[in-house]
Amino acid sequence: MSTLLxxxxxxxxxxxxxxxxxxxxxxxxxASKNPIHSILYLIITFFxxxxxxxxxxxxxxxxxxxxVYAGAIMVLFLYVIxxxxxxxxxxxxxxxxxxxxxxGSALLLxxxxxxxxKGAEKLTAAAPLNxxxxxxxxxxxxxxxxxxxxxxxxxxxxxxxxxxAIMIGKKxxx
Amino acid sequence: xxxxxxxxxxxxxxxxxxxxxxxxxxxxxxCGVMFKRNAIIIFASVELMLNAVNLLLVAFSxxxxxxxxxxxxxFIMAVAAAEVAVGLAxxxxxxxxxxSIDIDVLSKLRH
Numbered sequence: 456m457s458t459l460l461x462x463x464x465x466x467x468x469x470x471x472x473x474x475x476x477x478x479x480x481x482x483x484x485x486a487s488k489n490p491i492h493s494i495l496y497l498i499i500t501f502f503x504x505x506x507x508x509x510x511x512x513x514x515x516x517x518x519x520x521x522x523v524y525a526g527a528i529m530v531l532f533l534y535v536i537x538x539x540x541x542x543x544x545x546x547x548x549x550x551x552x553x554x555x556x557x558x559g560s561a562l563l564l565x566x567x568x569x570x571x572x573k574g575a576e577k578l579t580a581a582a583p584l585n586x587x588x589x590x591x592x593x594x595x596x597x598x599x600x601x602x603x604x605x606x607x608x609x610x611x612x613x614x615x616x617x618x619x620a621i622m623i624g625k626k627x628x629x
Numbered sequence: 630x631x632x633x634x635x636x637x638x639x640x641x642x643x644x645x646x647x648x649x650x651x652x653x654x655x656x657x658x659x660c661g662v663m664f665k666r667n668a669i670i671i672f673a674s675v676e677l678m679l680n681a682v683n684l685l686l687v688a689f690s691x692x693x694x695x696x697x698x699x700x701x702x703x704f705i706m707a708v709a710a711a712e713v714a715v716g717l718a719x720x721x722x723x724x725x726x727x728x729s730i731d732i733d734v735l736s737k738l739r740h
Contacts, residue, residue: 511688564659565656588696589696612711621718
């Protein structure tokens with residue numbers, strides 16, 4: 456028994472643990488009635504996904520993921536929810552048949568996705584496994600070489616989003 | 630040391646586990662979009678779906694030792710940030726006018 460446990464690498468245990476946390480907290484995001492609890496569970500899910508990025512040698516992406524999602528986007532969500540003063544009492548619920556229909560169609564979607572992606576099992580890791588791919592040097596070379604134009608376009612997108620959010624959020628536009 | 634340790638993560642975990650995990654996360658996000666009536670939680674579910682796709686992109690990028698997929702993840706993060714900023718601005722504006730963010734109340738686009 457102990458030799459069997461020792462044969463499995465520790466990263467496998469970390470994968471199982473992080474997957475379990477991500478899956479459970481993702482379910483709690485949908486299941487919990489209080490919107491603030493939903494967002495807090497979503498933050499835990501994002502941390503678990505950042506742990507997956509670390510396991511997959513995407514160190515820089517893991518840090519950026521925590522900064523952007525847990526640090527910026529989720530704070531924005533929490534701020535808006537608290538500003539609107541939403542809680543369990545204001546939460547309204549759909550009819551029970553609609554809930555069953557939603558869960559049923561989601562399960563059908565899961566079956567379709569798994570069946571469609573089944574052929575990828577034959578895919579194995581590339582022969583010379585490069586563990587430095589997720590480091591900032593490699594990513595920067597790719598981003599500012601091959602993908603320079605999309606990078607500039609995304610900066611325009613962020614600027615447009617910022618201006619748009621300010622214009623929408625203004626109280627009265629005259 | 631860490632290189633050897635982390636290298637075994639890719640070798641010991643087959644890609645189909647990552648496919649299953651991100652398919653499950655994507656499905657939970659889709660379920661949340663159909664299930665909830667609170668517009669902000671629907672936004673959060675969309676974020677969950679985007680993250681499931683990001684996770685699978687990073688997994689494939691590591692298995693192929695190719696940095697392009699991780700650059701795509703960057704762009705998805707930028708688009709998600711822009712989407713959330715504009716979407717939450719719209720929602721707070723709607724809340725100011727209608728005093729509700731229940732999507733069944735908001736189905737008319739005017740009031």
